Amino acid sequence: MLFGLFWGDWTVLVLIPAMIFAFWAQINVQTTFSRFKQVRNRRGLTAADVARRILDANGLNYVQIQRVSGELTDHYDPRAQVVRLSDSVYDSTSVAAIGVAAHEVGHACQHAEDYVPLRIRSAIIPMTRIGSMLAMPVFILGLLFAQLSLYGNMVGDVFMMLGILLFSLSTLFQLVTLPTEFNASARALKTLESYGILDGDELVGARSTLRAAALTYVAYNLLGAIGIMAPLGRYLKGRKTAIFGIALGGLLLAVVALSPLLKLDYDAIAKQIAEIRLDTETVRTGVEVQNRELQARIISEQAAAYIWDKADEMGVALEVEVETRDLGSGPYPWRATLTGTCGGEKRTALTRYIEENLAIPEARQVWQCE
Numbered sequence: 001m002l003f004g005l006f007w008g009d010w011t012v013l014v015l016i017p018a019m020i021f022a023f024w025a026q027i028n029v030q031t032t033f034s035r036f037k038q039v040r041n042r043r044g045l046t047a048a049d050v051a052r053r054i055l056d057a058n059g060l061n062y063v064q065i066q067r068v069s070g071e072l073t074d075h076y077d078p079r080a081q082v083v084r085l086s087d088s089v090y091d092s093t094s095v096a097a098i099g100v101a102a103h104e105v106g107h108a109c110q111h112a113e114d115y116v117p118l119r120i121r122s123a124i125i126p127m128t129r130i131g132s133m134l135a136m137p138v139f140i141l142g143l144l145f146a147q148l149s150l151y152g153n154m155v156g157d158v159f160m161m162l163g164i165l166l167f168s169l170s171t172l173f174q175l176v177t178l179p180t181e182f183n184a185s186a187r188a189l190k191t192l193e194s195y196g197i198l199d200g201d202e203l204v205g206a207r208s209t210l211r212a213a214a215l216t217y218v219a220y221n222l223l224g225a226i227g228i229m230a231p232l233g234r235y236l237k238g239r240k241t242a243i244f245g246i247a248l249g250g251l252l253l254a255v256v257a258l259s260p261l262l263k264l265d266y267d268a269i270a271k272q273i274a275e276i277r278l279d280t281e282t283v284r285t286g287v288e289v290q291n292r293e294l295q296a297r298i299i300s301e302q303a304a305a306y307i308w309d310k311a312d313e314m315g316v317a318l319e320v321e322v323e324t325r326d327l328g329s330g331p332y333p334w335r336a337t338l339t340g341t342c343g344g345e346k347r348t349a350l351t352r353y354i355e356e357n358l359a360i361p362e363a364r365q366v367w368q369c370e
Helices: 002-006 010-036 047-057 095-112 115-146 150-194 201-236 242-263 265-312 344-358
Strands: 066-067 075-077 082-086 317-325 331-340 365-369
Touching: 002 242, 010 095, 010 115, 010 201, 047 066, 047 082, 047 095, 075 095, 082 095, 095 115, 095 150, 095 201, 150 201, 150 331, 265 331, 331 344, 344 365
Parallel strands: 066 082, 331 365
Antiparallel strands: 075 082, 317 331
């Protein structure tokens, strides 16, 4: 009967390969870890030693490291701020164990930096738990309603849709988990190399272990998505409530996905943007001031040279200084101080010349005759 239910359905063509891939990914992570568990690091460091060293180097002295029973049960607890390493990892000096420990420390660093995908994952955990608890009861309730009259059938459709969508929250959680896991692994490998903890073939072992672990998350996401699409596609086929159900489900998922944004500190973000704008304005103003000062110096020197050339042409020996002013439109000659031999018609002619050509009136021409 089960075979007949799915035979001829397109989902079976995708579901079976996905299940095989998930099974292979789980076997692969076990075999890869077992393989590189036999390769010891040359420095003789244990996974716990490495975790402590990386935590301290990142200023996370307050994060504790604890042993937890089991194999590959390693995790970081953000509430207790504890890195928990499994029995097979804690005291191990293997490159696989060190890679796993560095990965979990990567999650601690994400938490300390308020890494956005990690914040989103933490925000949807309550919704995921609610979905896991209510998905099956709501779906069964929908099946019961579907046995009733026309209206009961429509209500049943809606409840079964909600049950499927509530179950999809766990898939959404797995999807949001992907970037946090990939980022933690990337941090781990970069840290192990930059701190000189592992090198060469040792890094190859750690990278292979973390890559195998990452494939399990990809497999679970794929399997979860198909697990939702299969019953959803079959049940909504040809039903009048399909559009309504999809719209309702889309709205629910949108609320879940966007709810973490409500927890962002928009005041802090606005403050940071304002500070960036202020810094930009300060830099721009500083450049403008420097340009104005340079222009003023050039105009002052050119005006002084202009007056000096005319005085030399008239046979008058003078030292000339020109001050500039800037009233907003740019610097221009404002005052001229002339020191030297002066008097008579030549001074009168030079005064008129400066006023006509440099727009410095006689009242702002300071003559210091020797």
